[in-house]
Amino acid sequence: MSRAFVFPGQGSQAVGMGRELAEAFEVARLTFEEVDDALNQRLSRLMFEGPEEDLLLTENAQPALMAVSVAAMRVLTSEGGVDFAKHAAFVAGHSLGEYSALCAAGAFTLSDTARLLKLRGQAMQKAVPVGKGAMAALLGADIEQAQSIAADAAQGEVCTVANDNSVGQVVISGATEAIDRAVVLAAERGLKRAVRLTVSAPFHCPLMQPAADAMAEALASVTISAPAVPLVANITAAPVSDPNEIRRLLVEQVTGMVRWRESVLFMKEQGVETLVEVGAGKVLAGLTKRIDKELSAVSIQGPADVESFLKTL
Template identity: 85%
Template sequence: MSRAFVFPGQGSQAVGMGRELAEAFEVARHTFEEVDDALNQRLSRLMFEGPDQDLTLTENAQPALMAVSVAVMRVLAQQGGVDLAKHAMFVAGHSLGEYSALCAAGAFSLADTARLLKLRGQAMQKAVPVGKGAMAALLGADLEQAQAIAADAAQGEVCACANDNAPGQVVVSGDADAVDRAIVLASERGLKRCIRLPVSAPFHCALMQPAADAMAAALETVAVTAPVVPVVSNVTASAVSDPAEIRRLLVEQVTGMVRWREGVLFMKEQGVTALVEAGAGKVLAGLAKRIDKSVSAVSVQTPADVESFLNAFNA
């Protein structure tokens, strides 16, 4: 079995995430303490106890999701000897999950990753005034259809494909009026459902350029080393290991489309037969089934999941 480890993005957070892991494994507890110290914030208490509206804030959700993902990977390493260099072909993450992937693969320190994601969340939130931007899921659209709808809806404003998640699930992002026009056009063109998403900013489009500039400056100050396995970039849907290229692509990723569907297909073409989603939720495992049923996918987020995965891993 050829594995890739994948790491969830925003939207997978939920109050209580990581708590069972911290109670069961000292290494997970220490991971959360390390993130708390790096941010000078009791983020772990917010993760375990809420309130939900505070955890959902972009600047909290991003480092929190990364912390759970890295804790899962450290537990798997300690409890079952899982070593990415030996046991994985690739790592990949959805949007902020790309930072989790890079941290898990040793490209960034945990403290640097936490601080980068806190800044990334703040910069993305500040880039566009609340209410000016929006995102919508065009369900039933393929990428080409969604791109045509976005182009026709723009009318001089920003409207672009932000996430190509799976066949029939493309997300558009941009100015609120343009996104509303895209919803109307999509309906007129026969798409089954178009949903405006409950997000606080229009991620992965040109309106995020101020956040991209902030990340370019921040990434220049942080040490990046070659990951122990290649990372499949959101921007290129192909493998990258060079630290300078990793930096460049992380800046592009802020305004660029997340090419998740293509990234999964790239890993499959390279011989990956199984995806392991490390962290909160089961979104990526669900998308994998829609992208290519021949690639198996499991989610690991609780002590029971850890036990189940390691039993199969060491069988």
């Protein structure tokens, strides 16, 4: 059976995430301590105990989600001998999940990944003044419908597709007024629903250019190694292993569209049968079933998931 390991993005965070892993496995506890040390912050306490409003802050949610994913992956390696080269064809991650994927596959050190995501969260938050940007999920839309609505709603402002998650779930991002117009247009054109998202900034659109510039500078000084298996990149929905290419794509990803649906379909075309979501939540497993019913998906969050998965190897 061919599988790929995939890593969740923002929105999957919840108070308590990672706590069971830390209590059950020393390698997980040490992973969280390493992230705390890298950031000079008790991020693990925030993850385990809250408060939720602090965990939801982009600068905390991004490194926290990565920490849970990498801790779970290290548990799989230490407890079950999971080896990317032997047990996976690809890794992929949704938005910040690309950093988790690259760290898990050995392209980044854990400390560098934590610091990069802290900076990424801060830079994305600062890029657009509060209230000036928004995002909305167009439910029932395909990518072509979403692109048409975004283009017609723009009227000289930024309004683009941010995430092509699955058929029936496409997210748009841009200036607040343009997103408001798009929500109205979606209703007029008979879409099932258009939902404004509770987000702190308009991610994955050209308004994020200041954050992309900040990440370009930060990534230029970080060592990137070739990952153990290719990363299927958000921006291209194609495999990449070259460190310089990875660096370039991570910068482009800040302002570009997350081509998740295409990424999953590419992996299926390459013979992948199972996507293993590693980390908090089950968002990617749910999307997998919507993208292609022939693909199977499992989620690994806690000790019971680890035990169950290792029996399948």
